[in-house]
Amino acid sequence: MAKAPARKSTEPAKTNRERPDEPQRYQASKEELLEFYKQMLLIRRFEEKAGQLYGLGFIGGFCHLYIGQEAVAVGLQSALDGDKDSVITGYRDHGHMLAYGIDPKVIMAELTGRAAGISKGKGGSMHMFSTEKKFYGGHGIVGAQVALGTGLAFAHKYNEDGGVAMAYFGDGAANQGQVYESFNMAELWKLPIIYVIENNQYAMGTSVNRSSAEDQLYKRGESFRIPGIQVDGMDVLACRGAAEEALEWVRSGKGPIILEMKTYRYRGHSMSDPAKYRSREEVQSVRDKSDPIEQVKHELEDMKVTEAELKAIEAEIRKIVNEAADFSEQTPEPDPSELYTDVLVESY
Numbered sequence: 345m346a347k348a349p350a351r352k353s354t355e356p357a358k359t360n361r362e363r364p365d366e367p368q369r370y371q372a373s374k375e376e377l378l379e380f381y382k383q384m385l386l387i388r389r390f391e392e393k394a395g396q397l398y399g400l401g402f403i404g405g406f407c408h409l410y411i412g413q414e415a416v417a418v419g420l421q422s423a424l425d426g427d428k429d430s431v432i433t434g435y436r437d438h439g440h441m442l443a444y445g446i447d448p449k450v451i452m453a454e455l456t457g458r459a460a461g462i463s464k465g466k467g468g469s470m471h472m473f474s475t476e477k478k479f480y481g482g483h484g485i486v487g488a489q490v491a492l493g494t495g496l497a498f499a500h501k502y503n504e505d506g507g508v509a510m511a512y513f514g515d516g517a518a519n520q521g522q523v524y525e526s527f528n529m530a531e532l533w534k535l536p537i538i539y540v541i542e543n544n545q546y547a548m549g550t551s552v553n554r555s556s557a558e559d560q561l562y563k564r565g566e567s568f569r570i571p572g573i574q575v576d577g578m579d580v581l582a583c584r585g586a587a588e589e590a591l592e593w594v595r596s597g598k599g600p601i602i603l604e605m606k607t608y609r610y611r612g613h614s615m616s617d618p619a620k621y622r623s624r625e626e627v628q629s630v631r632d633k634s635d636p637i638e639q640v641k642h643e644l645e646d647m648k649v650t651e652a653e654l655k656a657i658e659a660e661i662r663k664i665v666n667e668a669a670d671f672s673e674q675t676p677e678p679d680p681s682e683l684y685t686d687v688l689v690e691s692y
């Protein structure tokens with residue numbers, strides 16, 4: 345049988361092998377660094393309080409805490425344009441909402457299932473949304489937010505609104521098939537999206553090295569020609585610097601980019617976690633060596649911020665969190681007639 349001739353492509357070779365520059369650590373002013381510190385501390389204290397309320401039975405259902413990962417949401421989202429850009433994430437979402445300046449009271453009230461909650465008490469920990477702030481959840485299906493985020497990016501491009509979508513997902517989610525279908529379309533259509541892989545080293549109870557053939561997750565876009573950058577996710581200024589670089593790439597029409605944030609979660613995967621997959625020493629060692637909040641505290645001290653000023657910030661944050669907790673306990677639950685409302689919201 346005659347051999348079929350080698351197929352000749354009529355399309356020009358895709359030569360997009362340009363790479364973004366190596367990101368620089370962001371040079372923050374004292375005021376900016378203080379703001380980052382406050383936001384990270386707010387997330388930490390808010391999450392600690394949520395953990396307590398869960399233990400007391402005020403919060404039902406699932407609850408995944410963000411403690412340890414604060415620098416990622418704060419550093420990245422500080423670079424976004426709140427009027428244009430959109431954010432989407434998974435179920436570990438309270439930190440991302442707080443970093444976006446959403447009122448802690450309505451987040452805590454959502455956790456306790458109250459009508460005043462941001463999803464009217466009907467979403468809970470994993471399903472918080474604020475279309476007003478272009479925050480599109482809060483999703484419980486691992487990896488689903490990647491495809492949905494790609495859709496948000498498509499909408500930005502289609503509507504020519506100049507916005508960029510930021511889609512967060514975990515190291516575990518990075519092994520889901522729909523992530524790669526999304527990567528393909530995003531690069532093909534040069535969609536304005538930053539894929540943020542929050543590599544906190546574990547998916548529930550499985551370490552990234554045990555589950556991933558390629559554990560350098562920033563390389564996961566290579567076969568789609570999507571560049572990736574690995575970032576110290578425990579350093580808020582490194583996170584901000586990486587966001588600047590990624591935004592420059594995406595806003596100039598070059599298509600998607602991947603940021604792999606090397607981070608760590610201190611608490612269990614969710615509120616019930618036998619924690620048999622890692623030692624206490626491992627967790628303690630990360631806390632001691634690279635806690636994102638302590639690092640910033642030291643930098644602030646170097647900038648001559650006094651202990652009294654730092655204590656005042658701590659007191660201010662504790663007050664905000666206590667007020668949110670009081671509100672979330674006292675405000676009423678939704679009326680049963682709300683059961684069938686808000687099932688579908690048209691956002692575009």
Ligand SMILES: Cc1ncc(C[n+]2csc(CCOP(=O)(O)OP(=O)(O)O)c2C)c(N)n1
Pocket residue numbers: 436484485486487513514515516517518544546547548613
């Ligand atoms: C499609 C799907 N499969 C499995 C689960 C159960 N599940 C919930 S969280 C999780 C681990 C995800 O880990 P990772 O993506 O690393 O995120 P992290 O929890 O570390 O933030 C799994 C398997 C799910 N919610 N959805």
Ligand SMILES: [Mg+2]
Pocket residue numbers: 514515516542543544545546547548
């Ligand atoms: Mg993980």
